[in-house]
Amino acid sequence: MPESPPKQKVLITGATGYIGRRLTQRLLESAHVDIRLFVRNQNKLQASIRERVDIREGSTFDITSLKMALHGVDTAFYLIHSMGTTADYRNLDRDSAENFREACIACGVKRIIYLGGLGVKESASEHLLSRIETGEVLSAKADQIQTIWLRAGVIIGSGSASFEIIRNLCQKLPVMITPRWVRSRTQPIGINDVLSYLEKSIELSVDGDLIVDIGCEELSFQEMMQQAAAMMGLKRYLFPVPVLSPRLSSYWLILFTPIPFKLASALVEGLKSETVLQNNNAKKMYPDIKPALFKETVSDAMAELEQNQVLSRWCDSSAEIACDIKDFDNPEGAILRDVRIVPFGPDRTQDDIYRSVCSLGGPNGWFKYNVLWRIRGILDKVTGGYGLNRGRRSSDELRIGDALDFWKVVDLIPGKRVLLYAQMKVPGQAWLEFDIQPNQLVQTAHFLPRGLLGRLYWYSVLPLHYLVFTDLARTVVKGNGNG
Numbered sequence: 001m002p003e004s005p006p007k008q009k010v011l012i013t014g015a016t017g018y019i020g021r022r023l024t025q026r027l028l029e030s031a032h033v034d035i036r037l038f039v040r041n042q043n044k045l046q047a048s049i050r051e052r053v054d055i056r057e058g059s060t061f062d063i064t065s066l067k068m069a070l071h072g073v074d075t076a077f078y079l080i081h082s083m084g085t086t087a088d089y090r091n092l093d094r095d096s097a098e099n100f101r102e103a104c105i106a107c108g109v110k111r112i113i114y115l116g117g118l119g120v121k122e123s124a125s126e127h128l129l130s131r132i133e134t135g136e137v138l139s140a141k142a143d144q145i146q147t148i149w150l151r152a153g154v155i156i157g158s159g160s161a162s163f164e165i166i167r168n169l170c171q172k173l174p175v176m177i178t179p180r181w182v183r184s185r186t187q188p189i190g191i192n193d194v195l196s197y198l199e200k201s202i203e204l205s206v207d208g209d210l211i212v213d214i215g216c217e218e219l220s221f222q223e224m225m226q227q228a229a230a231m232m233g234l235k236r237y238l239f240p241v242p243v244l245s246p247r248l249s250s251y252w253l254i255l256f257t258p259i260p261f262k263l264a265s266a267l268v269e270g271l272k273s274e275t276v277l278q279n280n281n282a283k284k285m286y287p288d289i290k291p292a293l294f295k296e297t298v299s300d301a302m303a304e305l306e307q308n309q310v311l312s313r314w315c316d317s318s319a320e321i322a323c324d325i326k327d328f329d330n331p332e333g334a335i336l337r338d339v340r341i342v343p344f345g346p347d348r349t350q351d352d353i354y355r356s357v358c359s360l361g362g363p364n365g366w367f368k369y370n371v372l373w374r375i376r377g378i379l380d381k382v383t384g385g386y387g388l389n390r391g392r393r394s395s396d397e398l399r400i401g402d403a404l405d406f407w408k409v410v411d412l413i414p415g416k417r418v419l420l421y422a423q424m425k426v427p428g429q430a431w432l433e434f435d436i437q438p439n440q441l442v443q444t445a446h447f448l449p450r451g452l453l454g455r456l457y458w459y460s461v462l463p464l465h466y467l468v469f470t471d472l473a474r475t476v477v478k479g480n481g482n483g
Ligand SMILES: NC(=O)c1ccc[n+]([C@@H]2O[C@H](COP(=O)([O-])OP(=O)(O)OC[C@H]3O[C@@H](n4cnc5c(N)ncnc54)[C@H](OP(=O)(O)O)[C@@H]3O)[C@@H](O)[C@H]2O)c1
Pocket: 013, 014, 015, 016, 017, 018, 019, 020, 038, 039, 040, 041, 044, 058, 059, 060, 061, 078, 079, 080, 081, 082, 096, 115, 116, 117, 131, 152, 153, 154, 155, 160, 161, 162, 313, 314, 316, 317, 318, 319, 323, 324, 325
């Protein structure tokens, strides 16, 4: 038998992000390549991925870790951005891309594949400009390394920010007064097609750099809303008016969707100008990929939601402090604590209690005093936080890095420990820990206050904590039908 050629070694960066998680799954299924992941914290990956894939930890700001990850790699995906980390994210993104390109050249990588945004510089939003600059930096040394730069606009998939906005607005508002830019033309694309373009780019036979604009039919945001509503069996009326500023529109979005202000305003800015394909390289170079129509992409996304099969969400990595989960899994530095200890008998195992904790939040609620949780969520939302409506990715599974209402899951030890870090607006840092011991649950709310305000906050909410946390621990132990 003739020997099959050696598999290409492919590095996926951003493998804990929205696109990276799905690309990892796709390439694992296709098996034509040997993949390695570059992540900031491997605990954010499911155990099933950790067991099967070569993983390197590091950051694009740590050159040594980059070079170790790129050693022996043929093709490297660049699926990273720092939006939201600091006001200076454009500079961070430029430095990150430059470090990556230089490390690729030093390690003899043959091709970089980058996914950026659709649109032109002249009318680009701040976020899109950063994506364009990243592409320019990555492809600045075409004589030393080849870059395939895919450019996508609105991506429709379960858990994508754009789809969550469309879905929530359609489901919650029968009539919408909208800004005029809802009529700007754009070309959305389904996540499965994005993955097909990324996958095909590994083997694509092409000399030199290539920019490929990808998208399905041309639509306005208004048409997308109306088509999506029809797919959900709803009739929606949109009335564009000239008086709604982008800022006001962003406030509107944070009220009715789970998206926080920063992301909402970046998306609104992006939608203000036309984002349509500038070249037909997708058809020319990838003739086998026929992008699904917008309606089909909505139906795929809805099906994934209904089947509880959401692989990644926009908030897996929202570039906030706790998204790089490392160093958040140890609340020892906290100085204020609320501890509840509830014993349990032989009729309940540690696994039962763990399952019970893992079912908290999202549509399942917080067992008791849900009204108080909801009020806290609303207060958080109006002060610019996430509120409760990020919900949870899956109704029966938690993964480190998952958003859980206004918490982020920062540690999970099956049968033993669940640790949540608060992403709600609080004057300090807060954690909620469930330590499941052989015959008792120790539930601790840890708080590291910021100055006097932090302390005042903690003592003013003590009566509420008394009610909520006492009952939470007791109900978790009882199970209440959840584990
Ligand atoms: N999602 C969309 O709707 C969409 C639409 C059009 C284009 N795109 C493009 O697709 C690309 C990927 O986007 P995405 O939505 O998947 O992003 P994402 O969900 O925000 O994920 C970003 C990823 O980058 C990682 N990361 C950030 N800084 C890093 C650093 N310094 N070193 C190593 N890893 C770092 C994050 O790791 P942690 O998990 O540790 O934070 C995370 O895995 C971007 O270029 C974006 O512009 C996305």
